[in-house]
Amino acid sequence: MFRPDGFLSLPCTVSTSSMGTLPKQVKIVEVGPRDGLQNEKNIVPTAVKIKLIDMLSEAGLPVIEATSFVSPKWVPQMADHTEVLKGIQKFPGINYPVLTPNFKGFEAAVAAGAKEVAIFGAASELFTRKNVNCSIEESFQRFDVILKAARAAGIAVRGYVSCVLGCPYEGKISPAKVVEVTKKLYSMGCYEISLGDTIGVGTPGVMKDMLSAVMHEVPLAALAVHCHDTYGQALANTLMALQMGVSVVDSSVAGLGGCPYAQGASGNLATEDLIYMLAGLGIHTGVNLQKLLEAGNFICQALNRKSSSKVAQATCKL
Amino acid sequence: MGNVPSAVKHCLSYQQLLREHLWIGDSVAGTLDPAQESSQLSGLPEYVKIVEVGPRDGLQNEKVIVPTDIKIEFINQLSQTGLSVIEVTSFVSSRWVPQMADHSEVMRGIHQYPGVRYPVLTPNLQGFHRAVAAGATEISVFGAASESFSKKNINCSIEESMGKFEEVVKSAKHMNIPVRGYVSCALGCPYEGSITPQKVTEVSKRLYGMGCYEISLGDTIGVGTPGSMKRMLESVMKEIPSGALAVHCHDTYGQALANILMALQMGINVVDSAVSGLGGCPYAKGASGNVATEDLVYMLNGLGLNTGVNLYKVMEAGDFICKAVNKTTNSKVAQASFNA
Numbered sequence: 102m103f104r105p106d107g108f109l110s111l112p113c114t115v116s117t118s119s120m121g122t123l124p125k126q127v128k129i130v131e132v133g134p135r136d137g138l139q140n141e142k143n144i145v146p147t148a149v150k151i152k153l154i155d156m157l158s159e160a161g162l163p164v165i166e167a168t169s170f171v172s173p174k175w176v177p178q179m180a181d182h183t184e185v186l187k188g189i190q191k192f193p194g195i196n197y198p199v200l201t202p203n204f205k206g207f208e209a210a211v212a213a214g215a216k217e218v219a220i221f222g223a224a225s226e227l228f229t230r231k232n233v234n235c236s237i238e239e240s241f242q243r244f245d246v247i248l249k250a251a252r253a254a255g256i257a258v259r260g261y262v263s264c265v266l267g268c269p270y271e272g273k274i275s276p277a278k279v280v281e282v283t284k285k286l287y288s289m290g291c292y293e294i295s296l297g298d299t300i301g302v303g304t305p306g307v308m309k310d311m312l313s314a315v316m317h318e319v320p321l322a323a324l325a326v327h328c329h330d331t332y333g334q335a336l337a338n339t340l341m342a343l344q345m346g347v348s349v350v351d352s353s354v355a356g357l358g359g360c361p362y363a364q365g366a367s368g369n370l371a372t373e374d375l376i377y378m379l380a381g382l383g384i385h386t387g388v389n390l391q392k393l394l395e396a397g398n399f400i401c402q403a404l405n406r407k408s409s410s411k412v413a414q415a416t417c418k419l
Numbered sequence: 420m421g422n423v424p425s426a427v428k429h430c431l432s433y434q435q436l437l438r439e440h441l442w443i444g445d446s447v448a449g450t451l452d453p454a455q456e457s458s459q460l461s462g463l464p465e466y467v468k469i470v471e472v473g474p475r476d477g478l479q480n481e482k483v484i485v486p487t488d489i490k491i492e493f494i495n496q497l498s499q500t501g502l503s504v505i506e507v508t509s510f511v512s513s514r515w516v517p518q519m520a521d522h523s524e525v526m527r528g529i530h531q532y533p534g535v536r537y538p539v540l541t542p543n544l545q546g547f548h549r550a551v552a553a554g555a556t557e558i559s560v561f562g563a564a565s566e567s568f569s570k571k572n573i574n575c576s577i578e579e580s581m582g583k584f585e586e587v588v589k590s591a592k593h594m595n596i597p598v599r600g601y602v603s604c605a606l607g608c609p610y611e612g613s614i615t616p617q618k619v620t621e622v623s624k625r626l627y628g629m630g631c632y633e634i635s636l637g638d639t640i641g642v643g644t645p646g647s648m649k650r651m652l653e654s655v656m657k658e659i660p661s662g663a664l665a666v667h668c669h670d671t672y673g674q675a676l677a678n679i680l681m682a683l684q685m686g687i688n689v690v691d692s693a694v695s696g697l698g699g700c701p702y703a704k705g706a707s708g709n710v711a712t713e714d715l716v717y718m719l720n721g722l723g724l725n726t727g728v729n730l731y732k733v734m735e736a737g738d739f740i741c742k743a744v745n746k747t748t749n750s751k752v753a754q755a756s757f758n759a
Contacts, residue, residue, distance in 0.1 A: 301755075304721025305680055306460050333714035333751030334721070337676040340645055366755035374673035381644025381674075411673030411707055415641075415700070 137357025170206035260291030266303030276314035301331025325349035335370035356409030371410035464688035477697025510546035565608035600626030606643030616654030641671025665689035675710035696749025711750035
């Protein structure tokens with residue numbers, strides 16, 4: 102799963118934090134081509150998307166979320182989902198999951214060659230209603246259909262839980278609610294659940310509380326964190342998650358994506374900045390930072406925007 | 420924004436939502452609600468003192484020369500946010516740092532609020548005397564854990580710089596003026612690369628031993644990560660009480676808040692920051708500088724730690740100075756809160 106080449110050579114001692122032992126390896130789930138681009142204003146041509154994903158594959162990322170089989174009416178950026186999935190190079194050892202919000206999307210994804218899909222739940226009733234026009238319970242029924250079909254076809258399913266540290270409509274979200282939704286998705290057959298701080302409001306204390314609760318009911322190895330950097334808290338929250346033993350982290354090259362709930366705000370945690378921290382901590386990721394920076398540079402030029410990655414900003418000679 | 424669902428536009432005023440749920444807002448002792456208290460991490464200090472270095476470290480690295488009256492207004496605004504320490508200026512030669520040429524006018528012009536301290540940098544005895552003449556009642560001296568950095572920055576070896584600082588500290592002690600010591604390059608040097616924790620400890624111990632009441636350990640080029648922060652602090656804390664230590668993290672590689680979290684977990688309770696994340700990095704063109712005070716306060720509020728600082732007032736001061744230097748803020752909290 103992890104490529105041995107290109108590990109950033111920095112002092113390589115695994116340090117033990119005062120809160121527990123950090124994982125020796127972290128799997129990074131690169132969501133730039135989907136979560137990142139989905140929130141970018143400028144529509145990116147299919148060829149550019151394909152090249153981005155190929156460059157990310159070259160950089161050694163073990164999981165790259167390629168696209169979303171959602172209706173182009175809702176998300177125009179993802180209208181070319183089939184062409185993208187068919188057009189990318191599938192490197193051995195790298196997974197290319199795609200989002201499938203409903204059964205129709207799932208069927209289209211399978212037809213286009215998807216071997217792994219992702220479904221999106223939320224720990225907030227209001228958010229679910231506003232986002233997918235149904236209740237949490239109804240969303241589970243829709244997912245059940247997909248999960249059954251996926252199981253029959255031998256396709257792995259990753260579950261997302263949005264709003265785990267706060268909701269733009271409901272405000273505070275109780276850890277108990279996050280546990281309920283996570284547990285349900287896991288028991289329905291999702292191999293991994295990504296816990297998302299969708300609006301980036303979380304801080305390390307609430308991250309810890311939420312994870313403590315979830316870890317009681319769902320195995321640690323099946324958990325991932327997906328932190329948005331809207332308030333600059335993403336890396337600190339991710340560090341806390343690592344200290345709790347989480348070893349799967351979602352991030353987006355160049356910190357792509359804004360936040361639809363806070364105009365002008367930033368979006369995902371930048372993969373480059375995450376890799377920088379993990380490398381400094383002596384944690385193995387298998388990712389080549391230099392090649393990652395090149396991929397980030399490429400997509401930022403295509404989008405005509407500056408990178409949101411501080412590492413990229415510091416490394417790029419203006 | 421073409422992809423924004425219409426539902427979002429019906430969303431309650433976002434800022435109001437956040438205020439109501441205490442994610443951002445006042446952090447006043449004793450008014451934490453039970454939900455927030457439960458999110459307090461065990462082992463963290465209850466109170467964190469923030470040392471605001473925007474007017475000095477921040478502005479010093481800004482290209483645009485800021486007029487004296489703007490600097491004064493900026494500091495006056497900061498004085499009303501609840502910040503208890505605001506580094507005003509640097510009594511350095513204007514040949515080296517043109518931005519600080521108006522040090523005496525700024526020092527004399529600001530309103531000194533009761534309960535707020537206004538330290539100034541004094542690189543040598545001459546600067547010290549000027550600072551005192553201008554009304555300074557607290558000063559700082561700047562050492563480095565790197566021989567090369569010391570030579571390039573202040574044109575002398577670490578040993579020679581210690582000699583100069585001893586003169587300053589002696590005079591300051593004589594006049595009952597407290598002295599804060601800075602140690603640059605605590606986690607890495609632009610010339611030497613990695614710096615050993617032992618060297619940082621050695622320099623810190625010197626400064627503490629000669630009479631500095633507090634030592635601010637600076638990740639000058641922002642290369643540190645939580646692991647190197649931990650190793651450095653473990654070494655220094657063997658020789659200097661944690662209550663006399665502060666961390667000064669630059670956000671050049673986006674690591675500042677994670678490094679600060681680690682420092683808090685180690686027992687450090689004094690943190691330097693600059694409103695709006697002012698200041699670039701002279702060693703990495705295009706890179707960002709200091710950690711933004713707004714983002715730091717946001718994290719500390721969320722952790723249930725008391726700072727005494729009003730985040731909204733800090734954001735207003737940040738908005739003021741960004742307009743004055745004609746640049747967008749480096750604070751993510753400010754970016755999220757002010758409509759672009």
